[in-house]
Amino acid sequence: ARKMEENGTNRVYKVILIGDSGVGKTSLLMRLCKNEFKSSMTATLGVDSHTKTITVDEKPITIQVWDTAGQERFRSIAKSYFRRADGVLLLYDCTYENSFINVRDWMSAVVEGAGRPLPTMLCGNKFDMRETSARYGKKCVSTEQGKKLAASTKSHFIETSAKLGTNVSECLNELAKLLLKAE
Ligand code: GTP
Ligand code: MG
Numbered sequence: 001a002r003k004m005e006e007n008g009t010n011r012v013y014k015v016i017l018i019g020d021s022g023v024g025k026t027s028l029l030m031r032l033c034k035n036e037f038k039s040s041m042t043a044t045l046g047v048d049s050h051t052k053t054i055t056v057d058e059k060p061i062t063i064q065v066w067d068t069a070g071q072e073r074f075r076s077i078a079k080s081y082f083r084r085a086d087g088v089l090l091l092y093d094c095t096y097e098n099s100f101i102n103v104r105d106w107m108s109a110v111v112e113g114a115g116r117p118l119p120t121m122l123c124g125n126k127f128d129m130r131e132t133s134a135r136y137g138k139k140c141v142s143t144e145q146g147k148k149l150a151a152s153t154k155s156h157f158i159e160t161s162a163k164l165g166t167n168v169s170e171c172l173n174e175l176a177k178l179l180l181k182a183e
Contacts, residue, residue, distance in 0.1 A: 012051070012062045013179045016081055018106050019091035020099040021070030024125040027162035028091065029067050032172060037163050044069040046077050054169070056176045063176060065089070075109075082113025087120065087179050089171070092141065094124040094159065095133040100141040100149070107153055119178035120155035122146065123171055128161040 017025045026044050030036050033050045048067045053060050066085070068078035090106055092099040103122065111117055124146045134140045143159060150157035156174055160167045 015087045016085045017089045023091045023093040031162045094141040121175040122155045124159040127159040
């Protein structure tokens with residue numbers, strides 16, 4: 001048992017998946033765990049959890065992801081999970097500026113709930129839609145803006161598409177590395 005612990009094989013890392021409603025949290029997790037995408041999704045109520053084992057530096061690492069509801073009325077439920085979390089996947093929708101503006105509030109909520117900042121991956125999701133959205137005059141969030149915010153909040157940054165699967169596994173891999181480093 002001791003040996004297993006040293007390998008980290010029986011340690012389950014807990015990650016909270018947070019961000020405004022509709023940014024694609026559940027979609028990202030579905031892509032990650034089932035390799036599926038649905039264009040019509042229902043909002044998450046409360047919190048769902050999925051466990052995924054990935055390999056980092058040839059070692060297995062098990063991550064339990066808590067998919068929280070972004071809707072305001074469920075916020076207190078989501079927040080009750082922050083204290084036990086080891087890391088954060090914070091999503092915004094790069095075609096919806098408001099969800100990016102709210103990132104800082106989510107970060108404050110984590111510090112408040114967890115009592116400390118947690119290793120955080122900031123994800124600009126719906127990357128596949130940005131070009132078209134911008135062409136239709138929608139105010140979008142650029143890669144530069146995302147990078148800048150991540151740098152100023154000591155988080156790591158990636159742009160993802162749950163729809164196409166772009167950078168989805170990379171996103172969890174990056175976070176896993178942060179979790180191992182934080183040990
Ligand atoms: P809550 O559960 O309410 O907090 O929302 P959520 O963050 O879980 O969002 P959800 O995964 O339910 O996705 C909302 C909508 O965005 C759905 O219609 C998805 O199909 C769509 N969507 C999610 N990710 C992507 C993406 O990467 N690209 C595109 N084009 N659409 C996406
Ligand atoms: Mg959801």
